[in-house]
Amino acid sequence: MTHEEKLVITTALIYHAKQAFTNRSMILNIGIIGLRGMVGSVLQERMHQENDLENCQAHYFSCSQAGQVTTIAGQSHTLGDAYDCHSLAKMHIIIATQGSQYTKDTHPKLRANHWQGYWLDAASYLRTAADSTIILDPINQAAIIQAINDGKKDFIGSNCTVSLMLMAIAGLVENHLVKSIQATTYQAISGAGAKAITELHQQIKITGQQAETQNGLDLANTIHDIIKHQPEKYPQQHIHAPLAVSLIPWIDQEKPNGQSKEEWKAMIETNKILQRERNPIPVDSTCVRTPALRCHSQSLFIELTKNIPLETIETYLSQAHPWLKIIPNTKEASMAKLNPIQCSNQLDILVGRLRKANLGENYIQLFTIGDQLLWGAAEPIRRVLVKIIQHLQKNAHPKKHIANTTAA
Numbered sequence: 103m104t105h106e107e108k109l110v111i112t113t114a115l116i117y118h119a120k121q122a123f124t125n126r127s128m129i130l131n132i133g134i135i136g137l138r139g140m141v142g143s144v145l146q147e148r149m150h151q152e153n154d155l156e157n158c159q160a161h162y163f164s165c166s167q168a169g170q171v172t173t174i175a176g177q178s179h180t181l182g183d184a185y186d187c188h189s190l191a192k193m194h195i196i197i198a199t200q201g202s203q204y205t206k207d208t209h210p211k212l213r214a215n216h217w218q219g220y221w222l223d224a225a226s227y228l229r230t231a232a233d234s235t236i237i238l239d240p241i242n243q244a245a246i247i248q249a250i251n252d253g254k255k256d257f258i259g260s261n262c263t264v265s266l267m268l269m270a271i272a273g274l275v276e277n278h279l280v281k282s283i284q285a286t287t288y289q290a291i292s293g294a295g296a297k298a299i300t301e302l303h304q305q306i307k308i309t310g311q312q313a314e315t316q317n318g319l320d321l322a323n324t325i326h327d328i329i330k331h332q333p334e335k336y337p338q339q340h341i342h343a344p345l346a347v348s349l350i351p352w353i354d355q356e357k358p359n360g361q362s363k364e365e366w367k368a369m370i371e372t373n374k375i376l377q378r379e380r381n382p383i384p385v386d387s388t389c390v391r392t393p394a395l396r397c398h399s400q401s402l403f404i405e406l407t408k409n410i411p412l413e414t415i416e417t418y419l420s421q422a423h424p425w426l427k428i429i430p431n432t433k434e435a436s437m438a439k440l441n442p443i444q445c446s447n448q449l450d451i452l453v454g455r456l457r458k459a460n461l462g463e464n465y466i467q468l469f470t471i472g473d474q475l476l477w478g479a480a481e482p483i484r485r486v487l488v489k490i491i492q493h494l495q496k497n498a499h500p501k502k503h504i505a506n507t508t509a510a
């Protein structure tokens with residue numbers, strides 16, 4: 103490309119980037135990338151249910167299927183090229199659920215070309231950036247509103263286990279009762295992606311085939327023998343372990359301190375959301391992959407700042423937000439209601455097994471489950487989207503807004 107051609111493209115990008123934000127009467131353009139992924143499809147479903155994109159123009163972009171025509175929420179759309187920064191720069195808001203590599207490839211180019219739009223993202227790449235706000239509005243609504251009013255433009259969803267943990271203990275956090283947290287997670291295979299779900303079912307099928315001719319300990323020994331001595335018969339290309347009959351006490355990359363990256367995120371992101379980076383709450387965790395299909399579970403061991411009765415703790419927990427559902431700490435209720443299937447595809451955050459620990463009156467234990475695709479990914483993003491749309495529309499029609507405010 104010649105210098106002149108580069109100059110023309112850059113000038114056009116800057117023009118579109120500025121045009122999108124100076125023409126106040128135009129309909130908001132929302133660019134959506136990663137629609138076909140799990141988080142993207144759940145997000146699309148929730149935005150449709152809540153009518154979030156009413157009065158907006160949705161534009162769908164794809165990394166691999168640009169140009170194809172697809173039907174979304176009953177309407178036909180031609181997929182744009184997710185790497186075409188010229189088209190992306192026309193968006194007021196971009197929602198990316200495509201993963202960190204896409205964000206790394208695209209976001210810096212748009213910002214370098216003076217794009218002033220809002221970038222909402224489910225991937226981790228921008229989470230720890232100084233200019234990013236991690237979004238979980240039932241917990242940090244004030245910080246999100248402040249960031250929007252301050253002109254911040256990057257709003258990033260937290261790691262799913264962090265969001266679900268904070269949703270579970272919001273009532274303790276807001277009452278300044280949390281001194282430290284020890285979490286053990288039991289994470290569903292869907293957190294590892296669609297191919298991993300398919301592979302888990304292939305593993306289950308092999309176990310099922312053996313169960314047709316054997317049972318009891320013989321069946322267990324045969325399956326273990328196949329896995330140990332004929333691993334090629336037991337598909338493990340995506341999961342890298344025999345998860346159907348086991349578990350994996352490691353998720354994501356290794357960090358130098360002995361933690362997995364999933365565990366490392368727990369303390370960093372929790373304290374960024376709570377704006378406690380300078381006085382962090384210690385959060386230790388062990389993250390475990392299980393054969394559950396959907397919803398992440400966590401066993402939390404919490405050191406409180408003071409001794410308070412369990413009844414008060416339960417009241418604080420259940421009053422924190424409308425989605426918190428306490429499951430009584432009985433065998434019957436725990437077995438019937440406290441499991442990932444009960445929580446799947448629902449916004450409920452289940453909290454059960456709540457009890458004081460033997461270590462002392464200032465320590466409690468609880469078990470919590472939430473849908474990692476909803477509160478753990480899509481829901482915080484669509485909720486901040488609504489806030490940003492309202493902010494942009496309010497600023498686009500200042501007189502109308504003042505009139506409405508006075509009338510109210």
Ligand code: HSE
Nearest residue numbers: 262289293294353474
């Ligand atoms: N980091 C998560 C996991 C993905 O591996 O389960 C979000 O669900």
